[in-house]
Amino acid sequence: MAFATINEFPQKDIRIASIFKALSHPGRVAILRVLAEKQSCICGELVSQLPMAQSTVSQHLKVLKQAGLVKGEIDGPRSCYCVDYDTIKEVEKLWGDFSGFLNERACGPNQC
Amino acid sequence: MAFATINEFPQKDIRIASIFKALSHPGRVAILRVLAEKQSCICGELVSQLPMAQSTVSQHLKVLKQAGLVKGEIDGPRSCYCVDYDTIKEVEKLWGDFSGFLNERACGPNQC
DNA sequence: TTGCTTAATCGTATATTTACGATATACATT
DNA sequence: AATGTATATCGTAAATATACGATTAAGCAA
Numbered sequence: 530m531a532f533a534t535i536n537e538f539p540q541k542d543i544r545i546a547s548i549f550k551a552l553s554h555p556g557r558v559a560i561l562r563v564l565a566e567k568q569s570c571i572c573g574e575l576v577s578q579l580p581m582a583q584s585t586v587s588q589h590l591k592v593l594k595q596a597g598l599v600k601g602e603i604d605g606p607r608s609c610y611c612v613d614y615d616t617i618k619e620v621e622k623l624w625g626d627f628s629g630f631l632n633e634r635a636c637g638p639n640q641c
Numbered sequence: 642m643a644f645a646t647i648n649e650f651p652q653k654d655i656r657i658a659s660i661f662k663a664l665s666h667p668g669r670v671a672i673l674r675v676l677a678e679k680q681s682c683i684c685g686e687l688v689s690q691l692p693m694a695q696s697t698v699s700q701h702l703k704v705l706k707q708a709g710l711v712k713g714e715i716d717g718p719r720s721c722y723c724v725d726y727d728t729i730k731e732v733e734k735l736w737g738d739f740s741g742f743l744n745e746r747a748c749g750p751n752q753c
Numbered sequence: 754t755t756g757c758t759t760a761a762t763c764g765t766a767t768a769t770t771t772a773c774g775a776t777a778t779a780c781a782t783t
Numbered sequence: 784a785a786t787g788t789a790t791a792t793c794g795t796a797a798a799t800a801t802a803c804g805a806t807t808a809a810g811c812a813a
Contacts, residue, residue, distance in 0.1 A: 537692035538667035542674070546667040553662035554771085555650035558739070562654070565746040572790060580649035582773050587791055589771095606780045606789045614747045617740055624736060627670070628729055634677040635726045666801085684760055694803050699761055701801095718759045718810045 545623050548616075551596030556581055557589050561612055564599060569611035571604075657735050660728075663708030668693055669701045673724055676711060681723035683716070 552558060556579065563578050564570055572590065576583045590610060593599040597616040602609050664670060668691065675690050676682055684702065688695045702722060705711040709728040714721050 538671050542667040542670040546665050546670050549661040550665035553658050553665045555654040555658040556771095558654040558658050559650050561743065562739075565743045568746060573788095576790095583790075584774075584792080585772055588773095591791085592770095603779090603790095606787095608790060612743055612747070614744070617743055620736075621740055624732075628733060631673065631677045631724055631729055632726070634680060635724070668801095685758095688760095695760070696762080696804075697802055700803095703761085704800095715760095715809090718757095720760060 541623075545627060548596055548598075548620055548623065551592055551598055554589065556585070557593055560586070560589055560593065561598065564610055564612050569609055571607045571609055573607070575610075653735075657739060660708055660710075660732055660735065663704055663710055666701065668697070669705055672698070672701055672705065673710065676722055676724050681721055683719045683721055685719070687722075 559579055560575060563575055567574065572583070572586060575590075576586050579586060581589070590599065590601070594601060594610075597613055597619075599610050600613045601611075664673075671691055672687060675687055679686065684695070684698060687702075688698050691698060693701070702711065702713070706713060709725055709731075711722050712725045713723075
């Protein structure tokens with residue numbers, strides 16, 4: 530029954546939640562870190578730097594790719610991934626709007 | 642076998658992921674929105690404003706509370722919840738550091 | 754006390770996530 | 784063509800997440 534009501538929420542909330550969902554696993558956060566450090570990097574390098582099997586890294590990369598957080602390019606027998614900074618900017622905006630909305634309405638230091 | 646390796650990641654990545662996880666459902670994002678709008682609000686009001694059953698809202702509130710994103714206070718037979726702005730600030734810092742780290746290393750508009 | 758209201762928790766069915774070995778695919782090299 | 788390398792996908796087991804009705808607990812009102 531999970532997710533039966535998910536479309537009843539505002540589109541903006543769905544988008545925020547779906548991006549945050551992609552960032553909701555430490556392995557995926559770590560992948561983004563490594564990709565940024567290396568400026569772009571092949572999957573095998575990620576595998577060697579992170580405590581996950583090759584297939585697991587590949588699966589996480591797929592999630593990040595679907596969320597638009599990384600983009601990849603086939604380079605011979607390898608795949609070269611890098612951070613998609615356009616989406617990072619989008620997250621910055623989404624989070625900025627959202628936290629701005631919250632903060633605007635913050636009154637005292639402790640309301641309840 | 643899920644989460645067997647989760648402790649092998651940097652503490653900072655685990656913290657970021659765990660907060661984002663709490664924000665990874667549109668219902669929870671919507672709850673935060675309503676709480677901010679109402680400045681603080683009783684559970685029943687959330688139930689009436691959101692497309693979820695009372696028990697579901699209560700469950701999501703528990704997740705948000707565990708993540709530190711909301712705090713609650715018992716008020717007679719009711720519970721009064723509000724956004725915990727200290728944690729919102731923490732998220733701002735965590736995300737700011739993280740995106741800063743990524744952006745510092747962004748070179749051209751398209752690396753791959 | 755009895756009954757009413759509110760919200761948390763329980764029980765449970767279903768869906769999704771996670772992890773990894775095994776396999777398949779795709780390109781490069783010989 | 785045959786072999787090797789790199790990566791995606793498949794299959795699958797186990798853990799989590801999600802949703803909601805039913806129940807419990809806790810306070811208030813009569």
